[in-house]
Amino acid sequence: MKLARPIDKTHLQLSQVSKSFLREGHPLPVLDRISLTVNPEELVALVGPSGCGKTTLLQIVSGLVIPDAGEIFLNDARVSDGRGPVAYMQQKDLLLPWRKALANTLLGPEIAGEDLRTAQTEARQLFVDFGLSGFEQVYPAQLSGGMRQRVALIRTLLCRKSLLLLDEPFGALDAFTRRQMHDWLLRAWQEFRFTALFVTHDVEEALLLADRVYVLSARPAQVKAAIEVKLARPRVPTEREFVGQKAQLLTWLNQEPEEEG
Amino acid sequence: MARYREFGMPTLFLLSLALIWEIAVRTGQIATYLLPAPSAIGSAMLLYRSLLVQNTLATLQSVGFGLLLALSTGLILGIALFYWPLLKSTLYPLLIASRNIPYYAIAPLLIVWFGLGFLPKVIVATLIAFFPIVVNTHDGLKAVDPDLVKLMQTLGASRFQILRKVRFPAALPLILSGVKLGAVFAVVGALFGELIGGQRWTPEGLIGGLGYLMREAANRGALDLAFAGMVWLSALSLALFGVVALLERYLLRWQISERA
Numbered sequence: 043m044k045l046a047r048p049i050d051k052t053h054l055q056l057s058q059v060s061k062s063f064l065r066e067g068h069p070l071p072v073l074d075r076i077s078l079t080v081n082p083e084e085l086v087a088l089v090g091p092s093g094c095g096k097t098t099l100l101q102i103v104s105g106l107v108i109p110d111a112g113e114i115f116l117n118d119a120r121v122s123d124g125r126g127p128v129a130y131m132q133q134k135d136l137l138l139p140w141r142k143a144l145a146n147t148l149l150g151p152e153i154a155g156e157d158l159r160t161a162q163t164e165a166r167q168l169f170v171d172f173g174l175s176g177f178e179q180v181y182p183a184q185l186s187g188g189m190r191q192r193v194a195l196i197r198t199l200l201c202r203k204s205l206l207l208l209d210e211p212f213g214a215l216d217a218f219t220r221r222q223m224h225d226w227l228l229r230a231w232q233e234f235r236f237t238a239l240f241v242t243h244d245v246e247e248a249l250l251l252a253d254r255v256y257v258l259s260a261r262p263a264q265v266k267a268a269i270e271v272k273l274a275r276p277r278v279p280t281e282r283e284f285v286g287q288k289a290q291l292l293t294w295l296n297q298e299p300e301e302e303g
Numbered sequence: 304m305a306r307y308r309e310f311g312m313p314t315l316f317l318l319s320l321a322l323i324w325e326i327a328v329r330t331g332q333i334a335t336y337l338l339p340a341p342s343a344i345g346s347a348m349l350l351y352r353s354l355l356v357q358n359t360l361a362t363l364q365s366v367g368f369g370l371l372l373a374l375s376t377g378l379i380l381g382i383a384l385f386y387w388p389l390l391k392s393t394l395y396p397l398l399i400a401s402r403n404i405p406y407y408a409i410a411p412l413l414i415v416w417f418g419l420g421f422l423p424k425v426i427v428a429t430l431i432a433f434f435p436i437v438v439n440t441h442d443g444l445k446a447v448d449p450d451l452v453k454l455m456q457t458l459g460a461s462r463f464q465i466l467r468k469v470r471f472p473a474a475l476p477l478i479l480s481g482v483k484l485g486a487v488f489a490v491v492g493a494l495f496g497e498l499i500g501g502q503r504w505t506p507e508g509l510i511g512g513l514g515y516l517m518r519e520a521a522n523r524g525a526l527d528l529a530f531a532g533m534v535w536l537s538a539l540s541l542a543l544f545g546v547v548a549l550l551e552r553y554l555l556r557w558q559i560s561e562r563a
């Protein structure tokens with residue numbers, strides 16, 4: 043499969059980004075001087091206890107939340123509101139229930155005012171590649187959770203943004219469907235070579251997919267560790283090196299008493 | 304079988320009620336000048352059918368215009384209230400409070416201002432059909448999942464695109480239930496305008512809508528005709544409700560598949 047317009051290479055850098063929210067009149071520090079890098083075509087995972095600020099971090103990169111301090115560089119250009127070559131996929135699939143599956147995936151090109159015929163041809167191909175052929179003209183309510191998530195992923199891909207932000211994209215799926223989704227994602231990544239920053243609470247998921255894993259502390263989140271995953275793909279969770287990295291990652295995560303999330 | 308239960312039993316009940324009514328009138332338990340027998344109402348419907356149809360059309364006209372006016376102004380104001388906080392903080396509390404005012408009470412004034420014709424009836428119908436539509440439009444636009452709006456923002460959508468592609472379709476179920484209520488209200492409003500309003504001469508006789516017809520018939524002791532008017536009025540009201548319900552089924556077909 044080919045996209046009509048190739049995806050540009052994107053390089054993301056966060057430098058000393060901090061953010062506090064106001065809660066009942068008191069500042070609630072959420073992010074504390076976060077610095078991280080996502081190189082072009084890299085898959086980078088964020089793990090950390092729940093409530094530590096992972097979603098906030100993605101929202102800052104996507105432009106939905108303005109940081110209090112720090113800088114964000116996209117392709118070496120400083121961005122203030124983040125709105126740029128970024129596609130953000132939230133935890134919920136957020137399909138529009140009144141649109142059929144195919145029409146849902148065309149939302150991005152439609153808003154951008156692109157040629158819908160080309161986009162539709164691409165979408166149909168992606169439906170086939172993602173094992174969704176025959177479900178193009180079905181309303182989201184009639185799809186299973188895994189299918190809805192794949193439709194949302196196709197919608198994200200069709201936005202043709204070079205940087206994907208994925209917030210616990212497979213968190214709500216059962217273990218089996220989740221493993222399938224990993225295969226879909228890796229296949230799509232091999233085709234499109236996009237760059238992605240994703241949040242997960244599944245350590246194994248992080249190691250299966252990512253080139254680098256950032257471990258965040260409890261709120262206010264700081265970067266506790268950046269772990270390079272040098273294993274060759276396809277990765278197998280039972281391999282010795284994989285098991286070793288998993289143990290290392292868990293040690294970092296569990297250095298404080300909070301439950302992982 | 305479910306259909307039979309849904310419609311069979313109520314129909315049976317109505318038929319037996321009509322039968323008891325007929326017997327009571329025929330055996331002299333109820334005086335005919337107070338309550339005509341169903342058979343008498345039936346023959347009045349035949350005898351006066353053209354007069355009834357003419358007046359039904361007159362009522363339908365007031366209701367139709369009233370509802371269309373209420374729909375267009377209601378949608379526009381509902382959207383304006385949502386996007387314009389100053390307008391909302393000024394008008395919305397008044398709108399909510401004024402829902403309890405019986406608007407048909409101003410019908411006599413409207414007749415003083417606008418005469419006995421078509422206009423006051425349309426205005427009353429519009430006024431009372433308007434409220435559920437405005438309020439439901441505003442509330443529906445507001446109740447949209449904020450994450451859907453965020454999604455649209457990250458896709459670079461303009462406010463108008465967000466309204467057209469997300470807020471409005473998401474609000475549609477609530478808007479349509481406002482319209483259903485508005486349709487019923489419009490019939491009440493038009494009827495009230497006619498009850499106190501006037502008529503015009505046609506070769507068929509005096510045409511002032513079903514409300515006018517019922518008032519005149521009752522004044523002249525022609526209760527069979529008054530009842531025949533009521534039958535037509537109920538049919539009109541049900542038909543209107545049915546049309547909006549069909550429209551709803553079509554526009555919200557994605558919800559039907561959700562229930563399946």
Ligand SMILES: Nc1ncnc2c1ncn2[C@@H]1O[C@H](COP(=O)(O)OP(=O)(O)O)[C@@H](O)[C@H]1O
Pocket residue numbers: 063064065070072091092093094095096097098099261
């Ligand atoms: N808009 C907001 N206003 C106030 N507090 C917020 C807001 N967004 C998030 N928070 C708070 O910030 C903290 C981090 O939230 P979040 O980024 O969603 O964490 P995570 O995704 O890691 O679970 C939470 O305590 C949350 O309640």
Ligand SMILES: [Mg+2]
Pocket residue numbers: 096097209
């Ligand atoms: Mg989160």
